[in-house]
Amino acid sequence: MIFSYNHLFTFTEAVFRSIGCPEADATTATEALLAADLRGIDSHGVARLIGYVRLWEAGRINPTPRVGVVYETPSTAVVDGDGGLGLVVAPKAMQVALEKARIAGTGWVSVKNSNHFGIAGYHAMKSLAHDMIGIAMTNASPLVAPTHSLDRLLGTNPIAVAIPAGEQPDFVADFATTTAANGKLEILQRKQQPAPTGWIQDAQGQSSTNPNELKDGGALLPLGGETGSHKGYCLGSVVDIFSAVLSGANYGPWVPPFVAFLQPPADPVGQGIGHFFGAMRVDAFRPATEFKAHMDNWISTFRQARAVDGQQVLIPGDPEREMAAERLLGGIPLLETVVQDLETVGRKFGVHL
Amino acid sequence: MIFSYNHLFTFTEAVFRSIGCPEADATTATEALLAADLRGIDSHGVARLIGYVRLWEAGRINPTPRVGVVYETPSTAVVDGDGGLGLVVAPKAMQVALEKARIAGTGWVSVKNSNHFGIAGYHAMKSLAHDMIGIAMTNASPLVAPTHSLDRLLGTNPIAVAIPAGEQPDFVADFATTTAANGKLEILQRKQQPAPTGWIQDAQGQSSTNPNELKDGGALLPLGGETGSHKGYCLGSVVDIFSAVLSGANYGPWVPPFVAFLQPPADPVGQGIGHFFGAMRVDAFRPATEFKAHMDNWISTFRQARAVDGQQVLIPGDPEREMAAERLLGGIPLLETVVQDLETVGRKFGVHL
Numbered sequence: 001m002i003f004s005y006n007h008l009f010t011f012t013e014a015v016f017r018s019i020g021c022p023e024a025d026a027t028t029a030t031e032a033l034l035a036a037d038l039r040g041i042d043s044h045g046v047a048r049l050i051g052y053v054r055l056w057e058a059g060r061i062n063p064t065p066r067v068g069v070v071y072e073t074p075s076t077a078v079v080d081g082d083g084g085l086g087l088v089v090a091p092k093a094m095q096v097a098l099e100k101a102r103i104a105g106t107g108w109v110s111v112k113n114s115n116h117f118g119i120a121g122y123h124a125m126k127s128l129a130h131d132m133i134g135i136a137m138t139n140a141s142p143l144v145a146p147t148h149s150l151d152r153l154l155g156t157n158p159i160a161v162a163i164p165a166g167e168q169p170d171f172v173a174d175f176a177t178t179t180a181a182n183g184k185l186e187i188l189q190r191k192q193q194p195a196p197t198g199w200i201q202d203a204q205g206q207s208s209t210n211p212n213e214l215k216d217g218g219a220l221l222p223l224g225g226e227t228g229s230h231k232g233y234c235l236g237s238v239v240d241i242f243s244a245v246l247s248g249a250n251y252g253p254w255v256p257p258f259v260a261f262l263q264p265p266a267d268p269v270g271q272g273i274g275h276f277f278g279a280m281r282v283d284a285f286r287p288a289t290e291f292k293a294h295m296d297n298w299i300s301t302f303r304q305a306r307a308v309d310g311q312q313v314l315i316p317g318d319p320e321r322e323m324a325a326e327r328l329l330g331g332i333p334l335l336e337t338v339v340q341d342l343e344t345v346g347r348k349f350g351v352h353l
Numbered sequence: 354m355i356f357s358y359n360h361l362f363t364f365t366e367a368v369f370r371s372i373g374c375p376e377a378d379a380t381t382a383t384e385a386l387l388a389a390d391l392r393g394i395d396s397h398g399v400a401r402l403i404g405y406v407r408l409w410e411a412g413r414i415n416p417t418p419r420v421g422v423v424y425e426t427p428s429t430a431v432v433d434g435d436g437g438l439g440l441v442v443a444p445k446a447m448q449v450a451l452e453k454a455r456i457a458g459t460g461w462v463s464v465k466n467s468n469h470f471g472i473a474g475y476h477a478m479k480s481l482a483h484d485m486i487g488i489a490m491t492n493a494s495p496l497v498a499p500t501h502s503l504d505r506l507l508g509t510n511p512i513a514v515a516i517p518a519g520e521q522p523d524f525v526a527d528f529a530t531t532t533a534a535n536g537k538l539e540i541l542q543r544k545q546q547p548a549p550t551g552w553i554q555d556a557q558g559q560s561s562t563n564p565n566e567l568k569d570g571g572a573l574l575p576l577g578g579e580t581g582s583h584k585g586y587c588l589g590s591v592v593d594i595f596s597a598v599l600s601g602a603n604y605g606p607w608v609p610p611f612v613a614f615l616q617p618p619a620d621p622v623g624q625g626i627g628h629f630f631g632a633m634r635v636d637a638f639r640p641a642t643e644f645k646a647h648m649d650n651w652i653s654t655f656r657q658a659r660a661v662d663g664q665q666v667l668i669p670g671d672p673e674r675e676m677a678a679e680r681l682l683g684g685i686p687l688l689e690t691v692v693q694d695l696e697t698v699g700r701k702f703g704v705h706l
Contacts, residue, residue, distance in 0.1 A: 104458075241648070248647075284429040
């Protein structure tokens with residue numbers, strides 16, 4: 001079933017209003033959430049709306065958070081999300097990073113006491129209109145085993161980096177620090193198809209292609225898979241430490257789960273989940289026009305590389321940008337089960353899908 | 354053959370003096386270069402001394418560079434390496450990052466007109482004594498094909514992140530953004546053993562296990578290998594852009610080669626190779642004692658994870674730190690061919706190995 005962006009926007013905004021979000025926050029959260037659907041990262045978009053609502057029902061989302069800076073220097077801040085939606089907290093924290101960068105050249109904000117913030121790329125891209133490089137990362141509940149570990153200690157901990165170009169479309173990298181994002185595994189589970197080698201291990205730490213392995217004590221593998229997972233382990237660790245040890249959020253196995261039916265650990269080491277944002281003015285390094293002309297050259301050089309037969313060398317962000325253009329015009333397709341979930345949520349609040 | 358650290362230090366310092374480095378720079382360069390041998394990254398250590406000497410003979414190393422800041426804001430700078438040894442330029446640039454961080458909370462330095470700087474981890478670790486997080490990256494000559502590309506457009510572009518702990522040893526991640534570092538491939542070439550799948554592609558972009566493939570138009574694969582190289586491609590690209598497009602160095606296919614027998618591209622888009630350094634005071638986010646206590650907890654939690662039979666969960670930096678302790682006491686083993694190269698260099702300058 002296909003829905004227009006505007007239709008889903010009105011519905012989602014009404015749902016966020018219904019759980020008590022102030023009007024401006026409901027709009028902010030909706031824009032952040034639907035950015036995932038527009039960009040084709042269906043696992044992180046409106047399909048998760050019911051999850052946020054259930055967390056609110058469980059008393060684990062504060063719909064009226066007082067989000068604020070609790071510690072700062074000229075180029076840094078720690079933001080306390082006050083238990084709010086990550087979809088509301090993250091844009092405010094990124095705004096702090098952008099303001100710091102305006103004055104100090106760069107701005108770096110670590111966030112505690114937040115919740116899932118949707119897709120990292122959306123937040124990083126807020127820098128682009130200001131001729132800044134944007135960086136966004138977040139920790140997440142533990143599904144990933146460090147190299148040689150049987151225990152799951154890290155989340156899929158994504159990193160996004162957005163870099164402005166001139167004539168060319170901007171460079172936007174956004175990726176989980178695992179071989180495969182959890183969303184891709186969910187698709188295989190639904191289709192009951194095996195996963196490629198290097199995505200998952202079983203409860204004994206052995207290679208597995210069973211997409212349901214995580215339910216039986218298995219784990220996702222860090223980026224690099226079976227021959228180089230120590231590098232993905234390094235990356236995922238850095239995201240965890242920047243997001244949570246710097247801010248005072250929960251880290252490693254203490255990160256609270258997104259799903260309401262699982263309880264957060266009883267012995268937290270911090271508050272909520274953590275994020276980390278960065279903004280760097282490109283003209284804090286060289287004139288912006290010069291930088292952007294070289295980015296154009298970088299991008300066109302890479303895009304014009306000779307490619308393997310039938311393929312094309314893409315620039316990070318190309319597929320998502322094309323998908324967004326397509327879906328803005330042609331609408332957003334939703335799975336039957338997602339539509340049912342939205343209808344369930346709608347009935348709860350008297351909002352019509 | 355085994356040499357003591359002090360013996361190699363005296364020899365290497367004398368060689369750098371012989372090519373015209375001022376005394377302080379020769380000491381700086383030697384310490385940076387030998388950090389690789391101490392930490393067990395043999396491909397980047399004294400084995401490369403002859404390579405630096407040949408670059409100097411080819412007129413591509415300035416032994417008396419005027420390294421300086423050419424552009425800055427409170428938290429950023431661009432450093433011009435004036436064609437010097439990366440081993441000299443990088444420590445000076447990292448020093449600028451540390452000084453910026455002392456005042457502004459963080460410091461970020463992009464470097465142009467430099468040469469290879471040894472191992473990234475050494476430079477990142479300069480932050481640790483100041484209770485700062487250190488970041489170091491560099492671009493390098495193109496050996497890596499972006500996803501779907503037949504052309505080699507990126508270097509192995511490493512990233513290092515050093516994070517201070519309290520009682521526990523510090524966290525030091527240092528890794529190439531390829532599945533395998535070039536040094537590991539060189540070892541297989543020497544032994545004439547096949548490479549694991551996912552390390553390299555042939556000239557047609559097909560999977561290969563031939564360790565000599567790069568000589569025949571093949572390429573290294575970005576981190577993630579055959580199922581997820583787009584993520585390593587993103588990472589390597591970010592390193593290239595931060596190191597060179599921000600600073601005005603050469604990027605992508607224009608990065609000059611380390612080996613003197615290959616000429617740099619005739620149409621440079623910038624000056625020399627580029628690096629990028631970052632320093633973040635941990636007390637720009639929360640009190641350092643608090644941060645370090647949580648890092649200790651993070652590290653001991655991960656180290657104590659249940660492990661696959663016969664294995665142990667390591668913390669990034671563990672193997673290199675243990676190797677350094679061992680080699681400081683027991684000496685540094687060098688391959689026969691490396692000893693011969695050093696003797697050749699020694700004879701040239703009347704320096705005895």
